[in-house]
Amino acid sequence: MKNYRRMVLFSAIWGLAALTVSVQAAGDKFVIAQVQYGGGGDWYGDQTVIPNWLKRLSSVTDIETADNRVFTKLTDRNVYQYPMLYLVGHGNIRLTENEVEALRLYLMRGGFLFANDDYGLDKSFRREMSRVFPNEELQPIPNSHLIYHCFYDFPHGLPKIHEHDAEPAQGFGLFHEGRMVVFYAYSSDIGDGLEDSEIHPEDSHEVRQLAAEMAVNIAVYALTH
Numbered sequence: 001m002k003n004y005r006r007m008v009l010f011s012a013i014w015g016l017a018a019l020t021v022s023v024q025a026a027g028d029k030f031v032i033a034q035v036q037y038g039g040g041g042d043w044y045g046d047q048t049v050i051p052n053w054l055k056r057l058s059s060v061t062d063i064e065t066a067d068n069r070v071f072t073k074l075t076d077r078n079v080y081q082y083p084m085l086y087l088v089g090h091g092n093i094r095l096t097e098n099e100v101e102a103l104r105l106y107l108m109r110g111g112f113l114f115a116n117d118d119y120g121l122d123k124s125f126r127r128e129m130s131r132v133f134p135n136e137e138l139q140p141i142p143n144s145h146l147i148y149h150c151f152y153d154f155p156h157g158l159p160k161i162h163e164h165d166a167e168p169a170q171g172f173g174l175f176h177e178g179r180m181v182v183f184y185a186y187s188s189d190i191g192d193g194l195e196d197s198e199i200h201p202e203d204s205h206e207v208r209q210l211a212a213e214m215a216v217n218i219a220v221y222a223l224t225h
Contacts, residue, residue: 037093041089046195050069050086053219061216084223087113087114091124139175158171159207162188165187169185171188
C-alpha cells in the first residue's frame with residue numbers, strides 16, 4: 001500500500017495550500033474506490049459522489065485524478081491499488097469474516113477508509129469496526145484536528161449537510177499505531193452534498209460548497225498521513 005501513497009509538498013498561497021504530487025506508481029491517477037460490501041445496506045448508493053469529488057479535488061490541487069466511479073470488494077486483490085476507500089449506506093450493513101480480515105490488513109498496511117453515514121448506518125458500522133479492530137474504539141475527532149484544517153479551514157469541525165434527525169454532525173476516527181485509518185462522518189452526510197444538484201435540489205449552493213471542501217480535506221489528509 002505504501003508504494004501507492006502520494007508524497008505531497010505544501011506551499012502557502014493566499015492562505016491556502018498548493019499541492020505538487022509525485023505518484024510513486026508510474027502512470028497512476030488518484031482513485032477513490034467505493035466499497036462493495038457483502039451484506040445489508042445499499043453499498044451502491046451515492047451515484048455521482050466520487051466523480052464530483054475527484055473533479056473538485058483536481059480543480060483545487062495538483063493531484064491528478066481519475067474521472068470515473070470505481071467499485072472494489074474488500075477481498076479483491078486490487079484493493080491495494082487504492083490508497084483510499086469510500087463506504088456508504090443506510091441501515092444494517094454486515095461484513096463477512098473474510099471482509100473483516102481483508103479490511104484490517106488493508107488499513108494496517110497503509111490504507112484509509114472514509115465512511116459516510118447516509119442515515120441509520122451508525123449502529124451497524126460501529127459493530128463492524130469493533131470486529132475489524134476489537135481492541136480499538138471509534139474516537140470523537142476534536143475540532144482542532146488537522147483533518148479539519150489541512151486545506152480548507154473548518155473551525156467548528158465536521159459541517160452539517162443533511163438534516164436527517166437534526167442531530168449535530170460529528171466526526172469519529174479509528175486509530176492504528178497512532179495513525180487514523182478510518183474517518184467516519186456521523187449525522188452529516190457529506191455524500192449528500194457531493195451528489196449532482198438535481199439529485200438533492202434541497203441542498204443550497206453554500207451547503208454543497210461545504211461538502212465539497214470537507215471532501216477535499218479528507219482526501220488531502222488521507223494522502224499525507
